[in-house]
Amino acid sequence: MAAPLHGTRTIKQAISFITLGVRDLARSRAFYAALGWRESSGSQPAVAFFQAGSVAFALFARESLAEDANVPSSGSGFAGFTLAHNVASEEAVVATLREAVAAGGRLVREGEKAPWGGFRGYFADPDGFLWEVCFNPFFPLDEDGFVRLPA
């Protein structure tokens, strides 16, 4: 597929932002606040920013995001991706799913054993964006609570 790239690459192995295009920004802000997430002081009326480790998480109006990306905003059904929040035990999966539901999330899959040996469930945020809550015994969390893949 690809023409070989010559010389030094500019791109590095990094994701800077994940931006969700939401239907009702106030509703989404309230949900993530109820989860206990604190907005950056860099947030603005039209966009909410949250630091999440080395990645920034943003909430922005769906129409505005589509317009910025130069694509039609129409679309429905499975968005084709998931976000995951990994925790340190099966019990923490269950507790976190309960917290997400208490915050106004919708339970999509109860916490249960996964075929690959972990334990996970899913909740949906107000727009239906899917969050997996997962205990993965094969990828332990580092001291900051983030997954560190084997090199």
Next chain:
Amino acid sequence: MAAPLHGTRTIKQAISFITLGVRDLARSRAFYAALGWRESSGSQPAVAFFQAGSVAFALFARESLAEDANVPSSGSGFAGFTLAHNVASEEAVVATLREAVAAGGRLVREGEKAPWGGFRGYFADPDGFLWEVCFNPFFPLDEDGFVRLPA
């Protein structure tokens, strides 16, 4: 909307994984490899893992991801979210977009001034997942090349 959460929360402000549900895993692997991204040795035949700062990035078959999340796999159009790769200058935006196209990506928006004062363009990966390439003078990159939002 939300019932107040009592006691100590389990959930923290963290994103562990971003998983894209792709139509052709081999094609997607080839694209990200052509971008210069190196897979973790924890990758498996059915799933590709990449460390991207504190977040892990994964490629997984779309049907399998929907099944894992317990949702129908049907869906089309704008997925409602974007990933972003921030760089340190306008020139680096242009260079990175060129690299992405050379790797087999599709140019969705040329690098150009954004209304908010930055400079950005977009490319799409083989499934149409949107990557913004952005120079944001208001959110400088840290020494590791990641955005650090103001607290």
